Amino acid sequence: MKIGAHVSTSGGIENAIDRGMEIGCEAIQIFGSSPQSWLFKKISVEKLDVFKSRAKKTGLGPIFLHCIYLINLGNPDPVKVDKGIGSLVNYMELAAGIEAEGIIFHPGSHKGVGFDAILDQTVSSILSVLEDSPNGPFLIIENTAGMGHHIGSEFSEIGRIINRVGSPRVKVCLDTQHTFAAGYDIGSKNGLERAMEEFDREIGLERLVAIHANDSKYKLGAGVDRHENIGEGYIGKRGFENIMSYDAFREVPFFLEVPGFEGNGPDRKNIDILKEIRDQMP
Numbered sequence: 001m002k003i004g005a006h007v008s009t010s011g012g013i014e015n016a017i018d019r020g021m022e023i024g025c026e027a028i029q030i031f032g033s034s035p036q037s038w039l040f041k042k043i044s045v046e047k048l049d050v051f052k053s054r055a056k057k058t059g060l061g062p063i064f065l066h067c068i069y070l071i072n073l074g075n076p077d078p079v080k081v082d083k084g085i086g087s088l089v090n091y092m093e094l095a096a097g098i099e100a101e102g103i104i105f106h107p108g109s110h111k112g113v114g115f116d117a118i119l120d121q122t123v124s125s126i127l128s129v130l131e132d133s134p135n136g137p138f139l140i141i142e143n144t145a146g147m148g149h150h151i152g153s154e155f156s157e158i159g160r161i162i163n164r165v166g167s168p169r170v171k172v173c174l175d176t177q178h179t180f181a182a183g184y185d186i187g188s189k190n191g192l193e194r195a196m197e198e199f200d201r202e203i204g205l206e207r208l209v210a211i212h213a214n215d216s217k218y219k220l221g222a223g224v225d226r227h228e229n230i231g232e233g234y235i236g237k238r239g240f241e242n243i244m245s246y247d248a249f250r251e252v253p254f255f256l257e258v259p260g261f262e263g264n265g266p267d268r269k270n271i272d273i274l275k276e277i278r279d280q281m282p
Contacts, residue, residue, distance in 0.1 A: 001249065002026040003213075003274045005256040005266030006066065013043055013098070017054040023268040024275070027253045029064045029104070029210075032094045036069060038083055040090045048097045055098075062253055064140070064173075064210055065095050065103040072108030073125040074118030074151060081121065084108070085128050092133035101209060102138030104173045107161065109149045115157050122151070123164040130167055138209060142173040145181035145225040153182040153223075155195075159202035172207045174199070175257075176243060177214035177228075180235055183221035187239025192246055205248045213240070213254040213274060229258045230273045237273065244274070245281050 004027030007019040013030065020028040033040045055061055071084040091103040110118045129139060141161065146153030152161075162170050176186060184198075185191025199205065215233030217226035231237035243249065254274060256266040 001244070001251065001278055002062070002253040003256075003271055003278065004028050004253055005271060006030065007266070012047060014047055014050040014054060017051065017058060017060055020060055021058055023266065024271045025060065027062050027064075027255065028060060029066050029255045029257075031068070032065050032091050033068060035066070038068070038070060038087065040087065042090075043094065043097070045097075051098050062101040063098065064253075064255070065091050065098075065100050067091050067103055067105035069106065071105055073122045074108045074110050076111065076113075081125060085125050085132075088129045088139070089132045092129065092137050092139065095137035096134035100137060102140045102171060104140045104142050104210065106142055106144055106150065107152045107158075110151055112149050115151050118151070119160065119164070122161055126161070126165050126170065127167075130165075130169055135169070138169055138171040140171045140173050140209060142175055142212070143178050143182070144175075145178040146223040147225050153178070155199050155202040159204075162203060162207065170207070171209040172203055173210040173212060174208060175212035175214060176235060176240075177212070177216045177233075178225060180216045180220055181218060181222050181224055181226075183223075185220055186243060187220075187235040189242050192242055196246065196248060200248075208248070208252055211243075211249060211252050211254045212257050213243075214257050215240075227258050229261055230256070230270050237277070240274065241277050241280075244277050 004025045006029040007016050009016045009030050016030045075081050144150040144152040152158050184195035186195050214227040215235045217228040218224045256270050260267040261269050
């Protein structure tokens, strides 16, 4: 089990390696572009080579890309759906260029029409991305908290998408805060067991390739996507002890997306808390 975090690429993608090392990361997640913009600038081969060289030298990995927040494969506007597909393809190409494991994305919102109404369109869009992308990286669906009609807060919805797509290249990232906000009590041992039994039944634990380790600012089932530092939220440190000791998670990398104890994003203190929990596991 490797402990990592989402780190900034400010000043160049290659700088993410150093930033990860500075706070004690063993693996990292990064954006490939501004998360609130459709604009995507291709990165030079030279910069990609520097990134890969630094990653290899430090042993930092695995590496994941997190996609932009504008993607909504269930959008009723076909122009925006096409933009989302194009953005995912760009990210898949970048992932191949830096030898990342894959790209993590939020599937989007049904905007009130219901999941069933946008299922076909979502599946078709994912198939288009896979067809136009390099074979190496995984296309990874992240579960959601359920805010704003977002799809993927229920494991059954993700499972239905994956089963329809029918590709081994589609994987899943489990966000602890989103899971908790969606009503799965993963902070308790019994709640975690029940949640993961459902995950395995609906999706398959073999699809799980990354965990976003975030405490929750709001109570169980609140349906609100708000992350908190480890031990300062409603999941709590004890909850993360239960989560990290779960057998199926032992080989899965954990990535922090927390506000940080000084408000500057994931930091060494949060990473050290997770490492301490890991190191005390039997």
